[in-house]
Amino acid sequence: MMAESNRRGVPDATVGRLPGYLQALTTVAEQGRSSVSSEEIASLAGVRSAQVRKDLSHLGSYGVRGVGYDVARLVDQISAELGLSQDWPVVIVGMGNLGRALASYEGLATRGFHVVALADNDPDVVGSRVEGMPVQALAELRTCGPVSVGVVTTPPEAAQEVADVLVELGVHSILNFAPVVLQVPADVDVRRVDLATELQILAFHQHQREASVTDTPVEGVS
Amino acid sequence: MMAESNRRGVPDATVGRLPGYLQALTTVAEQGRSSVSSEEIASLAGVRSAQVRKDLSHLGSYGVRGVGYDVARLVDQISAELGLSQDWPVVIVGMGNLGRALASYEGLATRGFHVVALADNDPDVVGSRVEGMPVQALAELRTCGPVSVGVVTTPPEAAQEVADVLVELGVHSILNFAPVVLQVPADVDVRRVDLATELQILAFHQHQREASVTDTPVEGVS
DNA sequence: TAGATTGTTAATCGATTAACAATC
DNA sequence: TAGATTGTTAATCGATTAACAATC
Structure with a gap:
């Protein structure tokens, strides 16, 4: 692992979500849409809209209030940020x-x-x-x-x-x-x-769920 | 994605590292060792020793001060926590x-x-x-x-x-x-x-690195 | 005892979220 | 104008880290 550089200050957590936004935008673009709201991007990417807006604000990306984001422009901005214009x-x-x-x-x-x-x-x-x-x-x-x-x-x-x-x-x-x-x-x-x-993390969650079904803590009983 | 239950209060970030510790312990066990320090686990798993101790403390795991952790016992505890004793x-x-x-x-x-x-x-x-x-x-x-x-x-x-x-x-x-x-x-x-x-995240970091080599900000010049 | 190493505290840092003024 | 939606603030939450007293 490497000490993250984070030069222009895009947080790592944001970087990790940008590819997902890019994919969501591709889906929207395929539908022929030219504008999209943070709410829509969020639902396609599986996150919250406040998160999307916050993340995109790190790119200095300009959406338009009351309208949303220009799909093509946002694709370009995210691609540029991720360095995807390169080979x-x-x-x-x-x-x-x-x-x-x-x-x-x-x-x-x-x-x-x-x-x-x-x-x-x-x-x-x-x-x-x-x-x-x-x-x-x-x-x-x-x-x-x-x-x-x-x-x-x-x-x-x-x-x-x-x-x-x-x-x-x-x-x-x-x-x-x-x-x-x-x-x-x-x-x-x-x-x-x-x-x-990944499987072990899934197993942990399922294990927890099963445990909480079985030995539900008995509250209000003395 | 699911709302994490976190019943007994093991943080998600910790759960994500437990499989790595388990693997580190397997390596140590293969060497015939029966005891291991947080420092050793950390270096095998690629994290810091304070992190290891903090994580293990969530399991209520008992190491021995001045000695370290019993390898076999810790394997059992982590496995149990992850639900790996099940099929x-x-x-x-x-x-x-x-x-x-x-x-x-x-x-x-x-x-x-x-x-x-x-x-x-x-x-x-x-x-x-x-x-x-x-x-x-x-x-x-x-x-x-x-x-x-x-x-x-x-x-x-x-x-x-x-x-x-x-x-x-x-x-x-x-x-x-x-x-x-x-x-x-x-x-x-x-x-x-x-x-x-994953590749896009790698590309981002490399992109950043290349950018910071090329246009290093010129400081102290007016 | 002296040396080693844990478990835990407290400080710091970073990420998420809700809310809302700004503004198209 | 009325409605929609951004960008940003501030509050909250969670995770990391260093430090050290406890103790084997």
Whole structure:
């Protein structure tokens, strides 16, 4: 993890919601609408309207009182804030089912993320093709040109080694699906996505609910 | 999303870190250690030691001053808190690459999550086998017995319909990988994992970093 | 005892929310 | 003008952190 820079002062929590707003706006745009209220964005994104207005105010975004926000303009502003007008070359390392799933995810290209290389260390997999792209050995990655984002979908044992190679390659952003905490230099940003963690959080909530049904505290009885 | 119950007062932020501590403890246990300090847990989990102690204090967990925490005991306490001593029957709907990846993820079974059914709506896929399990049609799911957790790995267009079926099936916990906000009753807990969101957050940070290198504010010059 | 490490306090920080004046 | 909806304020809430007394 990295000390967040937050240069122009957009809070992290807001940044985390901007992609959701962007998606909501895309939905609205597809309906041919050109204007949208914070209330509508909120309901599509699953948050409250006050939150939306507060978040958008951090972008210095101008809605129009009594009218709402211009859809196209807001898409541009959020995209610019997130840096989505740029092109982000992505490498995926680990060609198991998960790596393949990500390699074939269309949602990436439309947001400026372009997969420029796939890698694996299994000799049986190296040389094969996934989604029309050749799978390279980890050591060969050096040759694939500049890379912005590395996605780690290897087994946990291999993840740190992969991270080391990515860092050497000049990658500053890593999306880690392996259930380990990667050790990286301070200027490298790692986000971890862990399926087991998500399920365990769900389990906790359900566990709580079941418990509260069973042993409801008896109040007003002595 | 659901209004968090938080019955016994374990904060959500703490719950979100417990799985990480559990994993750290597993690592320590594998090394044959029987005792561990908050400092060690923190470094394995990527947080600060004060955070670990605070979090564990919510469990009423007893460490020993000057010594640390008993590894086995802490594993038991966290597992109990998360409800991992129970068995959680899981259904995965959507047998694309992502669904297959999750179906073959070994990390689930070891934590009490057992995949009891796989489903898809593509007639070409229904009837085939994934990891030795037959893929059922969505409508057939009714027959698969009680289900605690539903995992949605379908395309976005299909996700809401799948969620409706899961809810009808009595599922109260949904892990949603489709990039849509699912509409569910208030007693159903949905967690969303969105790859595009994660990448966009990484892009934002990198974007910021690049910007701050380029146009570093010139201070002390008039 | 001396050293180590917890559990808890109190200060700080950041995020959410409701409410409403501003204004289209 | 009347109605709608923003942008911002201020109150509240929750989470993080450092520090240290308690105590093994």
